[in-house]
């Protein structure tokens with residue numbers, strides 16, 4: 001069994017949390033972790049086999065899976081992502097939102 005750590009993370013916050021989460025899963029379950037960074041456009045469009053556990057991480061933009069821009073929290077982005085993954089045949093065990101530095105933070109100080 002393997003854990004697939006797939007992340008879209010332009011400023012590194014989602015990756016940092018995903019790496020930590022996967023390291024803990026590896027420790028608890030003893031599965032190997034395979035990392036796939038889909039931030040670069042050329043890295044997207046891959047398909048994965050149905051084996052093991054997928055950990056899929058991304059920032060929220062405008063309360064949505066990265067598309068729109070506005071001043072909101074993560075709203076229904078987890079539900080939106082769950083719908084996308086289910087429509088592609090994944091069975092979801094859970095999802096979560098975590099606090100990370102805002103990618104605009106350095107422009108506010």
Ligand SMILES: Cc1cc2nc3c(=O)[nH]c(=O)nc-3n(C[C@H](O)[C@H](O)[C@H](O)COP(=O)(O)O)c2cc1C
Pocket residue numbers: 008009010011012013014015058059060061062063064068069070071072073074100101102103104
């Ligand atoms: C254009 C834009 C819109 C954002 N909208 C939201 C939002 O609606 N809700 C939220 O909680 N965070 C929002 N954020 C903050 C990002 O989700 C946050 O900075 C995230 O940690 C960045 O992830 P990354 O470091 O993996 O790229 C927004 C960031 C940007 C750049």
